Amino acid sequence: MQKDSNSSDPLNSIRVRHRKRSTEAPPDATKPNGSKLLVNDRNKYKSMLIRTYSSIWMIGGFVFIVYMGHLYIWAMIVVIQIFMAKELFNLLRKANEDRQLPGFRLLNWHFFFTAMIYTYGRFLSRQLVNTVTSDKLLYQLVSGLIKYQMFICYFLYIAGFVWFILTLKKKMYKYQFSQYAWTHMILLLVFAQSSFTVANIYEGIFWFLLPASLIVINDIAAYFFGFFFGRTPLIKLSPKKTWEGFIGASITTIFSAFVLANILGRFQWLTCPRKDLSTGWLYCDPGPMFKPEHYSLTGWVPQGFPWKEVRIMPVQWHALALGLFASIIAPFGGFFASGFKRAFKFKDFGDSIPGHGGITDRMDCQMVMAVFAYIYHQSFVMSQSFSVEMILEQILRNLSFEEQHILYMELGKIFHERQLMQ
Amino acid sequence: MQKDSNSSDPLNSIRVRHRKRSTEAPPDATKPNGSKLLVNDRNKYKSMLIRTYSSIWMIGGFVFIVYMGHLYIWAMIVVIQIFMAKELFNLLRKANEDRQLPGFRLLNWHFFFTAMIYTYGRFLSRQLVNTVTSDKLLYQLVSGLIKYQMFICYFLYIAGFVWFILTLKKKMYKYQFSQYAWTHMILLLVFAQSSFTVANIYEGIFWFLLPASLIVINDIAAYFFGFFFGRTPLIKLSPKKTWEGFIGASITTIFSAFVLANILGRFQWLTCPRKDLSTGWLYCDPGPMFKPEHYSLTGWVPQGFPWKEVRIMPVQWHALALGLFASIIAPFGGFFASGFKRAFKFKDFGDSIPGHGGITDRMDCQMVMAVFAYIYHQSFVMSQSFSVEMILEQILRNLSFEEQHILYMELGKIFHERQLMQ
Structure with missing residues (x-):
């Protein structure tokens, strides 16, 4: 677009550019030469x-x-x-x-906090699992939160969605x-x-x-x-x-x-x-x-x-x-x-x-x-390759302590058998 | 509800139902009264x-x-x-x-296919891994794709982003x-x-x-x-x-x-x-x-x-x-x-x-x-159906021997830390 106008009327386009420059800089700025437009201001x-x-x-x-x-x-x-x-x-x-x-801005912040629970919730609970593994009750609470976090967020989102539609x-x-x-x-x-x-x-x-x-x-x-x-x-x-x-x-x-x-x-x-x-x-x-x-x-x-x-x-x-x-x-x-x-x-x-x-x-x-x-x-x-991390997360998230231990023993057995075979 | 309308005015509802059956044929339905605005059209x-x-x-x-x-x-x-x-x-x-x-619509589709690679890529490769575990080369190709899929998608997205800005x-x-x-x-x-x-x-x-x-x-x-x-x-x-x-x-x-x-x-x-x-x-x-x-x-x-x-x-x-x-x-x-x-x-x-x-x-x-x-x-x-066996199967299917061993060691480390805490 601009190119066109340049080629069709070069003089005019230069004039335009010059005028624009003088509006951006203070009107009394000295211009030693045209090319140093950005140095002096x-x-x-x-x-x-x-x-x-x-x-x-x-x-x-x-x-x-x-x-x-x-x-x-x-x-x-x-x-x-x-x-x-x-x-x-x-x-x-x-x-x-x-x-x-009324209440329309509140909806924005409702979505904001839903997004916050969603993005940080999982991350937070994974870190929490590592923080408090010794306390069984808290562990179970955190596990529950991890497990239902997605559902809770979806529920909150849908609540906002319905709210939005009903207040149209x-x-x-x-x-x-x-x-x-x-x-x-x-x-x-x-x-x-x-x-x-x-x-x-x-x-x-x-x-x-x-x-x-x-x-x-x-x-x-x-x-x-x-x-x-x-x-x-x-x-x-x-x-x-x-x-x-x-x-x-x-x-x-x-x-x-x-x-x-x-x-x-x-x-x-x-x-x-x-x-x-x-x-x-x-x-x-x-x-x-x-x-x-x-x-x-x-x-x-x-x-x-x-x-x-x-x-x-x-x-x-x-x-x-x-x-x-x-x-x-x-x-x-x-x-x-x-x-x-x-x-x-x-x-x-x-x-x-x-x-x-x-x-x-x-x-x-x-x-x-x-x-x-x-x-x-x-x-x-x-x-570490991504898959190991993923599976490890799955194990820590979805299995109870006992199940984790059973899995560990099973894996050990399999490795042992493999070594015997070689 | 259906019962309600039946009981309140059985005759009328039968009439309506009858009219409807013939609906598929005649477009000349008469309008009995004004309140039934949605029945007759x-x-x-x-x-x-x-x-x-x-x-x-x-x-x-x-x-x-x-x-x-x-x-x-x-x-x-x-x-x-x-x-x-x-x-x-x-x-x-x-x-x-x-x-x-020119080319602006193409950008939309560029983003579309980037999104497609992103959403389906990971899913597809996980399924592929299970399909072809016997072929080592293909397995490695697929693993590579999984590993770099996110980077490839990001690269594609950024390419579109830069393209967008340069064509403003x-x-x-x-x-x-x-x-x-x-x-x-x-x-x-x-x-x-x-x-x-x-x-x-x-x-x-x-x-x-x-x-x-x-x-x-x-x-x-x-x-x-x-x-x-x-x-x-x-x-x-x-x-x-x-x-x-x-x-x-x-x-x-x-x-x-x-x-x-x-x-x-x-x-x-x-x-x-x-x-x-x-x-x-x-x-x-x-x-x-x-x-x-x-x-x-x-x-x-x-x-x-x-x-x-x-x-x-x-x-x-x-x-x-x-x-x-x-x-x-x-x-x-x-x-x-x-x-x-x-x-x-x-x-x-x-x-x-x-x-x-x-x-x-x-x-x-x-x-x-x-x-x-x-x-x-x-x-x-x-x-409810998530069990030790399923995860074990996943491990044996999806991870290389080395990765399996890393996972085993990681699990052992976690158990050890847990025991220390108690």
Whole structure:
């Protein structure tokens, strides 16, 4: 479309572009030459200051929560989730139409908590099983919850569904159905992200912290590279993003991934998976993934070079894949959010964080990343094959202690017979 | 209810019933009084004829497919799914806007097939593993597919996501984002339903056939009860539905559920679960669920009564729950569809079935029902037949020797930890 108008009337299109530029920048900004459109902008400095200040607070709080442990990180995820849902629910509603539908917002939150019980319920009870195996009564309660959790969630969902239908109001149908659809989209988005994130945390904080940090690093690097060198607009959706920022950030992120994985990989607090809900100290065998391997540099570096070998953890190679994804694909989460904002004509998803906009504005790329990290970890890192894990879960879930023991003895017998045969 | 209307005005109800029998012929029914707004309607007769005719064809084809077996039913589900997606995709698009977005429809189908690989992939490969355990190479191929299936699907999804963002066109943002959201809603709806349905089929055709039949019975009964006795409108969303139809249908459905479960429960073809992809004959121990229990009627019936006892399968009590759901809650699926049609101002979702509208129009309640049947079966039926032997069989069938050993060690570790705790 735009191409057409360019070719049909190039002069006009240049004029249009020029006029647009001067509206975005303050009217008195000096323009040394036309190509440096993104380097000089007075507002940039003020907004950068605010943004830096709240970024520091966020990062500090984040580090403290990570130090506190799995359960606290989970709680943080839930809080973020509630804020995001709130921002998104608010976004698309029309106050005047809502006034005629008492209790309609409540329905959104009913679905929200149903989704929460669904996504976290199973996970929570599996962790609980490991936490309280000694108490038989609690074990049975938890088993019951696991067993009927799906049914309970379905029941709650259907209750909301029936409620929705019974409160349909003439002339409001279209608004109500659109809201219903959006509620589902929002919940899908918010819970897909956060349930994967929580799963990552319990596989080892490493698998949450590294991807999340890479996104932050990429964002910050893109911001600064764009700030100082940005000239060439990257994509129409986000006029502030530049190729210089994108490429600079990519290199920074991939390099950081490799280094950061080595640093984070040294702490058992971060690398050990946690199978229960306790918050105490963690000890485990980190496994071969985090055992440094020695690579000789002889022949690769000049004679006088101080290092004769490097020690690289295998996990660092995986970190490269995460870095690549964080810098190349994850930004599309941001483009998506930008496009969405433009489509529905608003600037930010909210105003919770000064200089950043809403929580959702900060989470756009994190979401894409968390899902990738989870699936990457499941597919390429987890040493145990998936099927063993699945069957083990089935055993712990569905069999009583006695039955589990019978199964164990049976398996032992079979192995014994096999050995006799060989 | 039927009794009520009979007793209140026997003559009239006979008259109505008589008129109805001749319904299939003359379209010149006279209108006795104004309050019977739903009993007399000239178009009703013609549409009823068409509808009956195509219903018979559908039911015939359906019975044949069920006779052919699991794989064929699955194929039918997939065909229905494709038609539904097609109808729904068509519904909300605007032809004039699509013309400016070449390849945009293709994206919908890209997501559709990604969802298909995701929902069926895991299921399919699990069944394949059981089909071909003897062939080591194929086994390894299938294991690989299982292991990387999630990653492949994620990759495909992200490819579509990036494609979407790169093809965003100025001034079309809102349309494109809405389409994107609707695509997700449609896929969620279509695949939630069908993946649960396919799971039901392989748990035993019984668990697919009974719920699906109950919906059909409820639909037909509501139609006829409404046709003959319908006076009191039930809900504004569907002006053709009446309380008489609803209540008459409920009683019919619950009764049918109890009887039908007994009939279907006698065929091993329907009750045995299938663990592989073959289509041959099925033999199994149907389990206690399908073993008739004797209930003595002495003391409950008069002396001369011919039956002294009844034989009831335990599954029949479960069938009552399914019948209750099919008649009370599942119709809300229909109300939802009606409301949706009114909200967006169209009559039918499509025109694939003469007299019925689109496939989607026939599937609205089936969807709600299939999900319920699956969750009900998982929560209240399956657990009873879940035994050590079944899991042991799974282990020996699905895991390699190494994996079996890992599982054994893991179990041992868990027992050891448990003992330490006590």
